[in-house]
Amino acid sequence: MTPVQVWALLPLLIATAAIVATMLAIAIYRHHRFCASVTVVGMNLALLAVAYDIFFGGNTTVVVTGLMTIDAAARFGMGLILVTSLGVLTLCHAYFEGYKKNREEVYLLIGLGTLGALTLACATHAATLLVGIELLTLPMIGGVAYAMDERRSIEGGIKYLILSAAASAALFFGVALIYAQVGALDIEALSQALAVASLDQPLVLAGSAMMLAGLGFKLSLVPFHQWTPDVYEAAPTPITAFLATVSKLGVFVVVLRLFHYGASPVSPLILTSLVGLSMASMLVGSLLALRQNNLKRLLAYSSIAHFGYLTIVLVVPGDDALRAAGVYLATYLVTSLGVFGVMALVSSPMGERDAEHIDDYRGLFWRRPYLTSILTAMMLSLAGIPLTAGFIGKFAVIAAGVGDAQWLLVGGLIVSSAISIYYYLRVVAALFSAVAQGSERVTESLGWAQSFGGFMLLVAMIVMLFLGVYPQPLYLLSSQLALH
Amino acid sequence: MVEFAFYVASTVALFSTVMVVVNTHPVHALLYLVLSLLSVAMVFFTLGAPFAGALEVIVYAGAIMVLFVFVVMMLNLGRKTVEQERAWLKASGWIGPLVLSLILLVQLVLVLAPMSHLTPAGTQIIDAKTIGIALFGPYLLAVELASTLLLAGLVAAYHLGRHED
Numbered sequence: 001m002t003p004v005q006v007w008a009l010l011p012l013l014i015a016t017a018a019i020v021a022t023m024l025a026i027a028i029y030r031h032h033r034f035c036a037s038v039t040v041v042g043m044n045l046a047l048l049a050v051a052y053d054i055f056f057g058g059n060t061t062v063v064v065t066g067l068m069t070i071d072a073a074a075r076f077g078m079g080l081i082l083v084t085s086l087g088v089l090t091l092c093h094a095y096f097e098g099y100k101k102n103r104e105e106v107y108l109l110i111g112l113g114t115l116g117a118l119t120l121a122c123a124t125h126a127a128t129l130l131v132g133i134e135l136l137t138l139p140m141i142g143g144v145a146y147a148m149d150e151r152r153s154i155e156g157g158i159k160y161l162i163l164s165a166a167a168s169a170a171l172f173f174g175v176a177l178i179y180a181q182v183g184a185l186d187i188e189a190l191s192q193a194l195a196v197a198s199l200d201q202p203l204v205l206a207g208s209a210m211m212l213a214g215l216g217f218k219l220s221l222v223p224f225h226q227w228t229p230d231v232y233e234a235a236p237t238p239i240t241a242f243l244a245t246v247s248k249l250g251v252f253v254v255v256l257r258l259f260h261y262g263a264s265p266v267s268p269l270i271l272t273s274l275v276g277l278s279m280a281s282m283l284v285g286s287l288l289a290l291r292q293n294n295l296k297r298l299l300a301y302s303s304i305a306h307f308g309y310l311t312i313v314l315v316v317p318g319d320d321a322l323r324a325a326g327v328y329l330a331t332y333l334v335t336s337l338g339v340f341g342v343m344a345l346v347s348s349p350m351g352e353r354d355a356e357h358i359d360d361y362r363g364l365f366w367r368r369p370y371l372t373s374i375l376t377a378m379m380l381s382l383a384g385i386p387l388t389a390g391f392i393g394k395f396a397v398i399a400a401g402v403g404d405a406q407w408l409l410v411g412g413l414i415v416s417s418a419i420s421i422y423y424y425l426r427v428v429a430a431l432f433s434a435v436a437q438g439s440e441r442v443t444e445s446l447g448w449a450q451s452f453g454g455f456m457l458l459v460a461m462i463v464m465l466f467l468g469v470y471p472q473p474l475y476l477l478s479s480q481l482a483l484h
Numbered sequence: 485m486v487e488f489a490f491y492v493a494s495t496v497a498l499f500s501t502v503m504v505v506v507n508t509h510p511v512h513a514l515l516y517l518v519l520s521l522l523s524v525a526m527v528f529f530t531l532g533a534p535f536a537g538a539l540e541v542i543v544y545a546g547a548i549m550v551l552f553v554f555v556v557m558m559l560n561l562g563r564k565t566v567e568q569e570r571a572w573l574k575a576s577g578w579i580g581p582l583v584l585s586l587i588l589l590v591q592l593v594l595v596l597a598p599m600s601h602l603t604p605a606g607t608q609i610i611d612a613k614t615i616g617i618a619l620f621g622p623y624l625l626a627v628e629l630a631s632t633l634l635l636a637g638l639v640a641a642y643h644l645g646r647h648e649d
Contacts, residue, residue: 016632067625089493105643112636119629127626135633141639157644 001064007069008053008062011046011078012118018042019111026104035104036093039111040086047082050075054480066186068122072483073261076326077121077253080333082156084245085114087337087456090345091238094285094453098349099147106146109139110242117250126185127252128177133171136250137164143239144231147350156234163227164217171214177207187254191262194270201373208270211258212277217280218251221281221311225304229292232300237347237354240296240341244303245333252307255314256325256481265317274315278409281308282416289423296356298423299339302382305420309413312397316404319482324396326478331381331393331467338378342371345453358427363435370454372431374461383424383466384417388468392474489591490530496584497523503580514552515581519588521545526588529595532609 006013022039025031053059054075061071068074089110096103116135123129141164145157179185181203182193190211197204217224232240259266259274266274280364285305292298310332311327346361346368347354355361365372381390401410467474500520507513521544528537619627 019635020634023639065622065625067623095573102643102646105639108639109643112632112639115632125626127623128629131626131629131633135629135636138633139636139640142636142643145644148644402523 001219005062005064007018008060009064010049011082012115012122014042014046014049014110015082015115015118018046019108019115022104022107022111024116026108026239030104031100032097032103036089036107038106043082043086043089043111043114047079050079050082050267053078059480059483063124064122067125067128068119069124070122072480073253073256073322074122076477076480077249078118080330081114081117081121081246081249084249084333084337085110085117085242087460088238088242088246089339090453090456091241091341094348095236095238095344095350096248098351106143106239109143109146110155112139113143113242117246119256120250121256124187124257126179126187126190129187130168130172130175132254133168133251133303136247137168137218140239140243140247143242144235146236146239152234153236156231157161159227159234160231167214167217167224169214170210170217172472174207174210174212174214177203179207181207185236187257188262191258191266192264194258194266195262195264197267197270199269205269205415207271212273215251215255215258219248219255219311220300220304220305221277221305221307222284225281225285228304229297229300229327232295233296233318233356236346236350237296237340237356240299241337241344244299244336244340248303248328249333252325252329256322259314260317260322266314268273274311275406275409278308278311278315279412281305281311283308283410286416286419286423290419292423293357293358295343295358295361295427296354298358298427299336302420302423303336305416306382308416309394309397312406312409315406315409316400318404319479320403321400322481323475323478324400326473327396328393330474331389331464334460334464334467335378335381335388335390338374338457338464339382341453341460342375342378343459345371345457348453352372358430361427362430362433364430365432371457374457376428376431377461377464379424379428382467383421387465387468389464389471391469392468396475423440486530489595490527493523493526493530493588493591496588497527499583500584509577511553512577514549515578517552518545518549519581519584521549522585522588526591529592532607535612535615537608584639 018039018041021042022035025035025038053070054072059075061069063069089107092106096106113136116132116137116139119128119132119135121134137160141157141161144160145153147153148157173188176187178190178193181201182189184190193204194208197208199205213224217227220228232243235243265271272459282305285301285303285308289298289301289305292301310325310328313321313328316324343355346364347356361375362392364375377388381388384390384394394413398410398413401413497520500516500523503516504513507516515636521540525537525540525545528534528540
């Protein structure tokens with residue numbers, strides 16, 4: 001391996017080193033804040049390496065042994081992944097302070113999951129694709145079941161374990177079927193196979209259907225979405241945040257590579273099924289969210305709808321769609337992180353039960369005014385109200401859809417967004433509803449950890465509003481995805 | 485000839501896997517599971533991948549199955565264990581797997597016999613050396629990532645399997 005390759009791989013190497021360092025720190029002495037700091041410092045260094053390459057390193061494309069390619073798109077993905085995972089780590093510190101047993105392993109699990117997502121961002125070979133997806137999923141099974149004295153979390157963990165194993169099996173089998181036809185395993189060959197898939201190639205067609213099913217599960221697109229609300233509900237809130245953001249982001253970057261970076265556009269048969277998946281996700285996600293009283297389940301359905309919107313950019317060919325994907329991903333990440341962050345802080349330190357029922361949030365404004373303001377802003381951003389980042393994301397996706405005359409999908413997006421305003425505003429209304437005299441709980445004083453998490457959320461809100469008002473820098477950065 | 489062996493082994497694999505699923509008795513199902521793994525190993529042998537076949541036997545059929553059978557047996561420790569085991573070992577339970585694994589054995593002897601000049605059904609023979617070169621050449625990064633995957637499994641299992649006193 002040449003020095004150039006090692007330098008290009010530096011973010012992954014640093015992340016791996018951070019994981020090992022955290023493990024050693026745990027082995028030597030269990031200290032919650034210290035172990036958390038080790039991971040956070042490591043991830044920050046990795047982020048620094050990515051940022052250096054993007055801004056000063058010339059953004060060159062480096063091929064590493066055919067398994068990975070570190071190009072502009074990979075760096076963009078790695079940057080987003082690391083920023084989001086740092087946010088999740090911050091939430092973890094406040095949240096797990098209240099956990100009675102071993103708290104430090106969660107940083108190892110999140111670090112390993114992040115490494116999996118980083119791998120996916122650079123993957124240009126089926127081997128790295130599969131290992132990356134497993135590395136993203138396996139630690140999160142441990143994460144979902146982390147508080148294992150509760151029946152619910154064990155149930156969620158087992159559900160995630162079995163269903164994601166089935167999805168991975170479908171994905172692996174799909175790759176194997178395509179390999180049987182084309183005899184190559186690199187992503188370029190796979191996406192070429194997806195481009196020419198037709199009815200007289202049953203192997204490729206069956207393989208791509210199974211790959212779509214596996215990837216659709218990981219992105220929780222309808223009809224592969226049933227696990228999402230249950231697992232989101234069962235997991236500790238910071239882990240839910242990780243599942244909703246980093247986990248899907250990593251998979252989506254590799255999906256972009258599969259469907260977008262080929263020499264020719266995806267075959268019409270697969271496009272039709274993508275349109276179907278997208279429409280179903282948008283409508284089913286929004287409709288099912290309407291009746292939810294549990295905030296985590298509501299957000300799970302809303303994330304299904306959001307990834308339905310995002311699937312539009314897979315259908316639309318061209319660099320504009322890629323740019324829209326980057327903008328949408330960034331705005332979705334900062335917003336989701338904000339929403340789950342507020343939920344995590346309201347539930348921190350971890351108690352018997354997370355604050356997740358909508359009643360727990362009734363009148364929250366009168367107890368926690370700052371957190372409530374952040375949550376309100378984030379909810380409006382999820383709904384896509386102008387001047388928030390969510391609006392810019394939706395605008396970018398609609399622009400891409402209109403540019404390619406995908407009227408069905410754009411119509412679906414508009415209908416789904418209209419429905420979604422109802423359930424987001426329902427939460428916002430609950431936040432500000434008056435509480436009965438004397439039943440208000442006293443505001444608890446914020447500890448160091450909580451105020452640190454609060455600081456992160458404040459930054460997230462500022463970034464979100466900034467992107468909503470002045471999206472130009474994000475657009476410039478997102479054109480990274482189109483450089484390939 | 486080898487192609488014939490390939491199809492026989494695949495048929496055995498399919499049949500035994502179906503038997504694993506439909507069998508209501510856990511130990512009998514496990515017997516068929518071992519058989520299914522052995523027949524997959526046989527498929528590898530016929531395709532000209534002896535190393536993969538050997539690994540299949542050692543890792544899956546050997547280690548995991550022994551573990552499996554142990555766990556199932558341990559769950560039923562008690563006074564009635566002996567009679568229970570006797571009941572489990574009735575001929576109807578093991579005769580099927582026995583016959584099928586004898587078929588596999590005959591095939592193995594035929595394919596692996598040093599005197600035979602049979603060419604494998606696959607296009608080339610992939611031996612241990614080729615696999616080593618592939619793993620530590622082009623696939624080096626995948627191997628390293630797989631090691632972190634194992635670490636992830638280890639950490640998750642450690643945390644979830646821990647008994648707090």
